[in-house]
Amino acid sequence: MFLSLLPSLLIVLALVSVFLYVMPEKTLSSLLGAKSGFLGVVIAALAGSVALIPGFISYPLAAIFIKRGIPLPTVAVFITTLMMVGIMTMPIEIAYFGKKAAFMRNFLSFIGAFIIGLLIGVFL
Amino acid sequence: MxxxxxxxxxxxxxxxxxxxxxxxxxxxxxxxxxxxxxxxxxxxxxxxxPLMFVFVGLFDVWVPKEKVERHVGHEGGITGTFWIILLATFQAGPLYGAFPVAYLLSKKGASPRNIFIYLGAFSCMKLPMLTFEINFLGLKFSLLRTLFSLPVFIIIGIIMEYYLGKDYKVTQPENVKMG
Incomplete structure (x- = not known):
C-alpha cells in the first residue's frame, strides 16, 4: 500500500517544492493576503473547489500559505472547499447521487466553508 | 516487465x-x-x-461493516449519527472514494441524513489526516477547524434530507466503475 503510493507521493512533493520556489510571495499574498480582504477568501474558495489535491499534500501547501502571511480564515476556507467541494469529481458524484443532490451538497459545502472560515477568524 | x-x-x-x-x-x-x-x-x-498506514490498516480490519450499518437507519437517531461519524473518521482517501460506501450504506437502509453526514465527516474529520494536519498546521488551528466543521456538515446532512426527502436513495452508477 505504502510502496504503491510512494511514486505519486514523491512527484507531488517535488511539485510542491518547485511551486514553493516559483510562486512569488508577492503574487500569492496579493491574491489571498490580508489586503485583498473578502475577495481573497472568495478566490481561495473557488481555487479549493476546483483543485483536486490529495489531503496529504493540501496540508503542506496550506502551511506554505500560512508562512507567506495568508490569513488563517482564508487558509481554512481553502482547505475546507478542497476537501468538501469537488467540481472535478462532480460527474462521479452525479452518477451516484443524481444531479439534484450533487449540486445541492456541493453548494451547501461551499457556503459551509465560509462559515468555518468565519469561525476560525473569530476564535484565532 | x-x-x-x-x-x-x-x-x-x-x-x-x-x-x-x-x-x-x-x-x-x-x-x-x-x-x-x-x-x-x-x-x-x-x-x-507509517503511523497513518498502521492506523488505516487496523481500523479497516477491526471495524465490522455490517454491524455499524445496522445502527444508522432512520431509527438510529443521535446514536446513529454518532456511529456514522465514527465510521467516517477512521477511514482515509479522497471524497469520491466514499461514494461507493455511501451507496452501500444507503442500500442497507441508512437514512439520507446520515449518508450526507457520513460524506461530510469523511471529507473533513478523518483522524489519520488530522494527525497529518496537526503536524503541518498546528494543534490549535487543526482542532478548531475540525470542531467547527462538525456542526456545519451535520446541518448540511439535515438540510439534504429535508431537500431530498426521507426515501431518497443513492443509486449504483451504471457506467462508472465501482471503486
Missing part, C-alpha cells in the same frame, strides 16, 4: 533528481532551493506516513 513498470512509475522522480544533482554540480541556485524545500517535506512525510 516489473522493472519497466518501476521505471515508468519513477520516471518523473528520476528526472527531478537528475535536475537536482545537475543543479548541485553547476551551482544552479533555484535547483538548490527546490531541493532544500523537498528535503524538508520529505522528512516530515516520512515521519508521519
Amino acid at each position: 516489473k522493472k519497466k513498470k518501476i521505471l515508468k512509475d519513477y520516471f518523473w522522480i528520476i528526472i527531478f533528481f537528475i535536475f537536482i544533482v545537475g543543479s548541485m554540480f553547476i551551482n544552479y541556485e533555484p535547483g538548490r532551493q527546490i531541493y532544500i524545500n523537498f528535503e524538508k517535506f520529505f522528512i516530515e512525510m516520512i515521519l508521519f506516513l
